[in-house]
Each structure stands twice: as structure tokens, then as C-alpha cells.
Amino acid sequence: MTPLLRTAAALAAAGTTLALAACGTAEPTKTVTVGGTPAARTAATGAAAGGADLGGRNPFDSSSPWNAQVQSLPADPNSAAMIRVSARQPVDESEQTYLQSRLTRRNLAINLTGWAPGVYGVGNGSPVKLICRQSRCGKVGDPPPDTLRLGSDAVPDPGHDGWLVLVDEANKTVWDLWRARRAGNTLSYAFARKWRLDGSGVGPVSATLADRTPSIRGSGLPMLAGLIRPRELRAGRIPHALAIAIPGPASDVFVAPASTTNGLASRTKAIPEGARLRLRGEALTRLQRSASTSRSRNPGALTVAQALYTYGAIVVDRANAPTLYAQRNGNYVGYLRENALSELKLTDFDVLPLGRRRTDSAAPPEAK
Numbered sequence: 001m002t003p004l005l006r007t008a009a010a011l012a013a014a015g016t017t018l019a020l021a022a023c024g025t026a027e028p029t030k031t032v033t034v035g036g037t038p039a040a041r042t043a044a045t046g047a048a049a050g051g052a053d054l055g056g057r058n059p060f061d062s063s064s065p066w067n068a069q070v071q072s073l074p075a076d077p078n079s080a081a082m083i084r085v086s087a088r089q090p091v092d093e094s095e096q097t098y099l100q101s102r103l104t105r106r107n108l109a110i111n112l113t114g115w116a117p118g119v120y121g122v123g124n125g126s127p128v129k130l131i132c133r134q135s136r137c138g139k140v141g142d143p144p145p146d147t148l149r150l151g152s153d154a155v156p157d158p159g160h161d162g163w164l165v166l167v168d169e170a171n172k173t174v175w176d177l178w179r180a181r182r183a184g185n186t187l188s189y190a191f192a193r194k195w196r197l198d199g200s201g202v203g204p205v206s207a208t209l210a211d212r213t214p215s216i217r218g219s220g221l222p223m224l225a226g227l228i229r230p231r232e233l234r235a236g237r238i239p240h241a242l243a244i245a246i247p248g249p250a251s252d253v254f255v256a257p258a259s260t261t262n263g264l265a266s267r268t269k270a271i272p273e274g275a276r277l278r279l280r281g282e283a284l285t286r287l288q289r290s291a292s293t294s295r296s297r298n299p300g301a302l303t304v305a306q307a308l309y310t311y312g313a314i315v316v317d318r319a320n321a322p323t324l325y326a327q328r329n330g331n332y333v334g335y336l337r338e339n340a341l342s343e344l345k346l347t348d349f350d351v352l353p354l355g356r357r358r359t360d361s362a363a364p365p366e367a368k
Contacts, residue, residue: 054167054231058240059174059224060201065257066225066241070278070312075350078269086271087346089247089320106247108322108344110228110304110336115319116328117163117223118156123170125151131188133179139213142194144175150187156180157328162189163216165223172197176223178216191216201225202257209361217243218262218317219254219273226314230330233300238307241276245319246346249273251366253357261360262318273315276352279308283348287341300336305344312352322346 060066076082087106128150130143137143144166156162162180164187167173174197179190193215195201203220206212216223226243248265250272258274271277287305291297304324313324322345326332 054169054229059197061198064199064201065276066201066314067239067311068241069310070241070276070352071310073278073352075278076353079351081269082271082275082351083346083349085266085269086246086248086250087322088265106321106345107342108324108346109342110324110326110338110340112326112330112332112336112338113328114157115160115163115323116325117165117176117227118154118328119165119167119224119227119229120150120154120329122148122150122166122168125149125154126185128154128182129186131186132192133188133190137190138192139194142175143192144177144194153329154187155182156187163223163328164189167197167224169197174222174224176216193222195222195224200257203259205256205259205358212260212360212362214260218249218260219315220259220261221257221274221314221316226316226325228304228324228326228336230327230332233303233332233336236303238303239311240307241311242304242307242313243316243325244277244313245317245323245325246271246315247318247320247322249315249318252359252361252363254360255354255357257314258316261363264318264364264366267366271315271351272354272357273317275315275354276312277308277315277346277349278312278352279305279344280348280350281309283344284309287343298336298340300332301340304336305341308349313349 058067089106126149127147129147130145132143148166148168150166154164154166156164156177158179158181162178164177164180166175166177168175174195176193176195177187177189177191181188193213201222201224203213203215203222214220221243226241228238228242232238248270249261249263250265250267250270251263252261252267253263253272254261255272255274258272261273263270263273284305287302291302326336
């Protein structure tokens with residue numbers, strides 16, 4: 001994908017959540033302790049699973065960075081400075097959409113439908129013909145087969161960049177499609193990236209520009225990684241890191257597990273894509289205490305917050321506000337709203353130690 005196409009895909013992630021969906025009843029509570037303070041966490045059962053939810057199982061290998069617990073790791077010495085720089089939105093006003101330009105708050109949002117990928121299983125339904133609309137649709141060997149069996153509900157959202165994730169559990173393969181469109185039993189797309197369901201959930205770092213392998217996300221990471229999924233919410237536990245987009249990731253540089261970047265902020269002072277953020281213990285405790293006295297708290301909110309503390313969130317892209325991603329074809333009504341954790345700001349997180357910084361020679365230039 002050219003730098004222009006990568007930027008277009010990344011700017012699509014900058015939208016905030018526009019719609020919702022689901023209903024829930026409570027299961028027995030579980031107790032967690034943060035900073036010596038016990039708090040009740042309710043697991044609800046009503047968020048109906050939609051599409052390919054993997055039976056509640058984690059995608060990717062158990063050794064994947066997406067499945068690593070990080071609550072005991074120290075913060076990076078420059079965490080606070082990086083947070084301050086990356087909390088600002090560096091995208092020029094002329095590049096912003098109408099909805100982006102209206103956004104004034106910078107608190108945490110959750111994309112439940114708009115700018116959230118639909119995840120669908122392969123193997124059931126009618127044969128669907130897949131067609132690439134460009135002469136080059138990704139790395140050689142990555143595009144999906146010419147025909148796949150898909151359900152009639154496997155329809156991308158063309159209003160939000162047409163993200164579509166197709167999961168073939170039998171062959172342990174995942175395809176990410178960008179700008180997908182479906183008409184009857186024909187599905188076309190502009191870019192595809194292939195992943196192994198039993199792999200690391202991390203792409204290779206290219207030694208040269210010619211070998212560069214982008215993904216639908218600016219960081220080169222898979223769409224399935226870090227999603228909030230309905231069955232996990234119903235179980236009351238998300239056992240993996242979440243994917244997060246932030247206003248100002250660093251330009252040119254990235255860290256593992258990212259393999260590319262579309263950052264636009266200061267190279268030396270901002271959070272690079274691939275960095276892991278972890279919710280501060282005091283912020284989680286604050287949420288837990290307020291949940292015990294607030295009837296309006298979404299039952300799934302503390303489940304998400306607990307995952308942000310235990311596993312953290314990996315920076316995958318840039319957005320107008322700190323933004324998490326849920327599986328679009330899930331039912332969240334009454335259980336999780338896009339503003340369920342809107343009291344959290346980027347300053348409620350720590351940046352964990354970064355490791356080696358790498359340079360992406362095809363990244364867009366710094367914002368001025």
C-alpha cells in the first residue's frame with residue numbers, strides 16, 4: 001500500500017463512535033484488588049456474540065505480546081512527557097472531517113460501530129466471490145481465495161472505510177480487508193492483509209522500503225488484535241491487551257510490536273506506535289469505587305478498565321481522541337456505551353518501557 005493509502009486508512013480511524021447495540025443480566029461478582037482496595041466487578045451475560053467471536057478464545061499464540069500481563073511492569077522514565085505531547089491532535093484542520101472538527105473533548109472513547117471492524121467466520125453460508133479493485137492489493141500471497149463461504153450478514157460498513165475481518169478457524173487464517181464493498185454474492189476490496197490465527201499477531205519489520213509490509217492499521221498490526229468482543233464482556237474478563245489509537249503518536253519511529261507507523265507528532269517526545277499504555281492503579285480504583293454508588297455505570301465498563309490495567313493497550317493508530325475498538329457486529333446495548341469510560345484521559349495511563357525505536361522511512365512527515 002502506498003504512503004497515501006496508508007494515511008487514508010489511518011485517518012479513517014480518527015472518527016469517534018457513532019452508534020451502539022445489546023442487553024444484560026448479572027452473573028455472580030468477582031473481586032479484584034488494586035492498591036489494597038477490593039472492589040466488586042460484575043460480569044453480565046446479555047451482550048450477545050455476533051459473527052466470529054472465536055468461542056471466547058484468545059486469537060494468536062499464548063506467547064504473543066497481545067496476551068502478556070503487564071500490571072507489575074514499571075513505567076517508562078519519560079512516560080509523563082510522552083503522554084503530554086501525544087494528548088494533542090497534530091492533524092491539520094484542512095485534513096479533518098466534519099465530525100473530527102466538531103470534537104472538542106479528548107477523553108477515552110470506545111468505537112462500537114463506526115470505525116470498528118466487523119468480524120465474520122468463513123465456512124458457513126453461500127459462496128461469495130472476492131475481487132480486488134486495484135492492480136496491487138497487498139503482499140504477494142496475502143489476498144484471500146477467489147471464493148469463500150460467508151453468511152449474508154458479512155457486510156462491511158462503507159461509511160467507515162469498509163473494514164472487514166474474515167476468520168477461517170479451520171485453516172487458522174485471518175484476512176483483513178480495507179475498503180470492502182459487498183453486492184449480493186460479490187465482495188470487492190482495495191487492500192488485504194493475511195494473518196495466522198495461531199501466530200504472534202505481529203508483522204515482520206522490513207529491512208528496506210521495498211520490503212515494507214503495511215496493514216490496514218498505521219502500525220502494521222492486525223485488526224483482530226486488541227478488539228473488545230461480546231463474549232469476553234459477557235464472561236466479565238478480557239484476557240488480552242486492547243488496541244488504542246491516540247491523538248499524536250510519534251512521527252517516523254515505532255517500537256515492537258508495531259512494524260510501521262503513520263504518526264505525525266514530534267519524533268523524540270511523543271508516544272510511538274507499538275508502545276503499550278497501562279491504566280494507572282489509582283484510576284482503576286476510582287472507577288471501581290464510583291461503580292458501587294452509580295446506577296448509570298455500564299456493567300462492561302469495569303471489565304474493559306480491568307483489562308487496561310492487567311494487559312494494557314497497544315498503540316495501533318492515530319485518532320482525534322484516545323480510542324478503543326470493539327467488534328462492530330456485536331450487541332452492546334445496555335452493557336457498554338461508547339462513552340462508558342469517558343471520564344478517563346490519556347493522563348490516567350502510564351507508558352511502559354519502550355524498547356528499541358525503529359525508523360519508518362515511508363511514514364508521513366511531522367505535523368508542523
